[in-house]
Amino acid sequence: MSAWPAGYGRHILASVDSTLNEAARLASKLAAPTWILAHEQTGARGRRGRAWSMPKGNFAATLTMRPNEPPAIVALRSFVASLALFDALVDCTGRAEPFALKWPNDVLLNGGKLAGILLESSTQPDGTTPLSIGIGVNLVAAPSKDDVEEGALAPVDLLSETGARVTPEEFLELLAVSYARWENSFTTYGFAPTREAWLARAARLGEPIRARTTNDELFGTFETIDDDGKLILLTSSGRHAIPAADVFF
Incomplete structure (x- = not known):
């Protein structure tokens, strides 16, 4: 130890x-x-x-x-x-x-x-x-x-x-x-x-995931996290910076 x-x-x-x-x-x-x-x-x-x-x-x-x-x-x-x-x-x-x-x-x-x-x-x-x-x-x-x-x-x-x-x-x-x-x-x-x-060390980086926020649910590719720690999700409607969500694979 x-x-x-x-x-x-x-x-x-x-x-x-x-x-x-x-x-x-x-x-x-x-x-x-x-x-x-x-x-x-x-x-x-x-x-x-x-x-x-x-x-x-x-x-x-x-x-x-x-x-x-x-x-x-x-x-x-x-x-x-x-x-x-x-x-x-x-x-x-x-x-x-x-x-x-x-x-x-x-x-x-x-x-x-x-x-x-x-x-x-x-x-x-x-x-x-x-x-x-x-x-x-x-x-x-x-x-x-x-x-x-x-x-x-x-x-x-x-x-x-x-x-x-x-x-x-x-x-x-x-x-x-x-x-x-x-x-x-x-x-x-x-x-x-x-x-x-x-x-x-991130799980599913570059892969499709689902992010459920309080008011919405987004599907897309887990692209990265930004300089503020937000999840960057690339979806059919563009890139989204998500500050808080439950993520599902």
């Missing part, structure tokens, strides 16, 4: 409603970026308030931090977290080829959904707006396909697909190290290197 990264704290809990909720409760008391890991979550959630199933032995953690950039820049840390997850998974399996990154915030293994990322922020009484990056990984068990919406990718777990057995604490250490490395790149050099690295 690599040494825990300097400048980052950690809290490990037996049980909590949600690591994202715990991050919000602790945000005003934490002076440094801090990882919060829970072995059990009783009220976990995913994007748009969807339930997040967490079988025992899986990974659930949130990184809370206080970035000083505009909201549009802060939001790009979903790509930083995706790259950190990818590297941590390669570190614990010794393999890169089974993994891919699905826009905007999922990690795939052999084409199934292995991990998800959720960013949240809220203004504190002192006027600051901490960022919380929630991460869930199916380390040892995957939720039932019945627990996901129709058309979504089937969940998979790391142990069944690769034979790699890793504890949540071991995975947290790998993830914290890789996140610190990518965070340093992001704050030092901007989004360009992060964007290039993310595209090199």
